[in-house]
Amino acid sequence: MEKYIINGGKALHGEVEISGAKNAAVAIIPAALMVDGVCHIENIPQISDTDMLLTILKELGAKVRFLNKSTIEIDCTKVRYQDAPYDLMRKIRASYYLIGAMLGRFGSAKTTMPGGCNFGVRPIDQHIKGMTALGADVDVKNGFVYADARDGKLHGARIYLDKVSVGATMNIILAAALAQGRTVIENAAREPHIVDLANFLNSMGADIRGAGTDTVKVNGVDRLHGGSYAIIPDQIEAGTYMVAAAATGGEVLIKNVIPRHLECISAKLRETGTIVQEYEDSVLVKGASSLRKVNIKTLPYPGFPTDMQPPMGALMCLANGTSVITEGVYDNRFKYTNELRKMGAEIQVDGRVAVIEGGKRLTGAPVHACDLRAGAAMVIAGMCATGTTVVEDVRYIERGYENFVGKLKALGADIECVDEPEDSDSSDKILCVC
Numbered sequence: 478m479e480k481y482i483i484n485g486g487k488a489l490h491g492e493v494e495i496s497g498a499k500n501a502a503v504a505i506i507p508a509a510l511m512v513d514g515v516c517h518i519e520n521i522p523q524i525s526d527t528d529m530l531l532t533i534l535k536e537l538g539a540k541v542r543f544l545n546k547s548t549i550e551i552d553c554t555k556v557r558y559q560d561a562p563y564d565l566m567r568k569i570r571a572s573y574y575l576i577g578a579m580l581g582r583f584g585s586a587k588t589t590m591p592g593g594c595n596f597g598v599r600p601i602d603q604h605i606k607g608m609t610a611l612g613a614d615v616d617v618k619n620g621f622v623y624a625d626a627r628d629g630k631l632h633g634a635r636i637y638l639d640k641v642s643v644g645a646t647m648n649i650i651l652a653a654a655l656a657q658g659r660t661v662i663e664n665a666a667r668e669p670h671i672v673d674l675a676n677f678l679n680s681m682g683a684d685i686r687g688a689g690t691d692t693v694k695v696n697g698v699d700r701l702h703g704g705s706y707a708i709i710p711d712q713i714e715a716g717t718y719m720v721a722a723a724a725t726g727g728e729v730l731i732k733n734v735i736p737r738h739l740e741c742i743s744a745k746l747r748e749t750g751t752i753v754q755e756y757e758d759s760v761l762v763k764g765a766s767s768l769r770k771v772n773i774k775t776l777p778y779p780g781f782p783t784d785m786q787p788p789m790g791a792l793m794c795l796a797n798g799t800s801v802i803t804e805g806v807y808d809n810r811f812k813y814t815n816e817l818r819k820m821g822a823e824i825q826v827d828g829r830v831a832v833i834e835g836g837k838r839l840t841g842a843p844v845h846a847c848d849l850r851a852g853a854a855m856v857i858a859g860m861c862a863t864g865t866t867v868v869e870d871v872r873y874i875e876r877g878y879e880n881f882v883g884k885l886k887a888l889g890a891d892i893e894c895v896d897e898p899e900d901s902d903s904s905d906k907i908l909c910v911c
């Protein structure tokens with residue numbers, strides 16, 4: 478079982494290169510299924526979620542070729558509708574994008590109910606609402622989602638999302654791209670990765686306008702041709718390193734970013750007294766000698782991103798004063814606070830609100846990564862704590878952070894990834910290349 482061992486007290490210094498955006502890549506890879514030709518895609522992050530999706534596409538008949546560690550060619554010319562590896566689908570949230578992609582390409586889809594990080598109920602009713610409006614019969618039974626276009630092909634529709642949903646917005650864009658006629662999605666989510674998916678599809682011949690606003694218009698086309706595309710940098714990976722630099726009191730240049738996507742994170746960090754300097758494709762973060770507490774409410778983009786909530790929760794444990802974090806997107810995304818309490822944090826949680834008594838010296842402890850971003854928060858806490866922190870269940874972290882240990886070590890963190898067989902003593906410890 479892989480785990481991270483962290484000795485705290487080292488300020489991070491140096492430069493870190495941000496990888497491609499996970500939440501764009503996990504939609505763009507399924508989108509390649511709809512393309513009758515070769516997709517040349519650059520800046521693919523090397524994370525387990527993308528690995529799993531590429532495996533699923535290969536099982537459906539796609540040809541996948543790595544030109545280098547972050548550039549691939551996917552040829553779905555010869556894919557045919559068939560059963561897919563449902564055990565893999567069940568492990569990731571983004572498997573729901575295969576519904577839209579398979580419906581768009583084949584007129585039929587069979588996927589599992591999505592997996593992914595467990596922080597409260599994560600229904601897909603808005604996805605189903607959209608597919609149904611486009612002319613599909615959708616049935617959920619025995620843990621599977623079955624969808625069939627009633628007359629063999631989807632048709633355009635006007636769809637109002639009852640809830641601002643990243644996944645539903647992207648899934649409907651996928652399905653509508655090859656539908657007959659025009660689709661209008663209202664109350665759409667506006668995240669940068671939604672714009673990235675639309676730009677990818679348009680580079681393959683789709684006709685999508687308004688992505689990044691709350692109204693997206695899709696004129697269906699007959700086919701999508703091959704082409705080239707480069708995925709945007711990961712907003713949340715960048716934000717994580719920004720918070721890590723602020724928390725450890727270091728100075729880090731975070732490279733290959735789009736500063737506009739980080740505006741909310743930069744503004745909130747400046748409120749803590751952290752210095753954030755923006756350049757064309759990088760940001761420089763300098764930690765403050767003492768951190769001011771801030772209050773946060775997470776909201777859909779361009780609000781403060783929910784995926785940055787756990788790292789900011791760890792940061793606020795170090796800040797002077799009492800901070801209040803309100804989770805505006807999910808109903809239960811504070812499980813990580815139980816792990817922070819093991820390190821001496823004083824946090825009260827009531828539903829969607831956490832009150833953090835800052836100014837505490839965290840002490841190293843054995844903790845768990847409850848989910849992807851919670852795991853990142855625990856690593857940040859461990860780097861700031863006195864003593865040694867052991868983070869278990871790091872597989873969650875590796876779903877979304879490429880070479881997390883390697884990048885942190887290069888910045889001066891005292892962190893090792895070890896692979897210890899279950900209930901072993903320390904002599905069995907094996908250093909792993911995470």
Ligand code: EPZ
Binds near residue numbers: 570598600807877
């Ligand atoms: C995407 O999840 C991201 N995952 C999440 O990132 C991110 O936290 C989230 O968007 C919000 O930005 C991927 O892109 C793979 P939603 P998604 O649909 O699509 C409710 C990470 O750490 N909802 O925008 O599942 C839902 O329960 C991960 O990278 C419905 O009620 O998020 C939630 O409360 C974690 N019905 C809210 O809407 C639906 O049909 C927002 O969910 C869909 C969603």
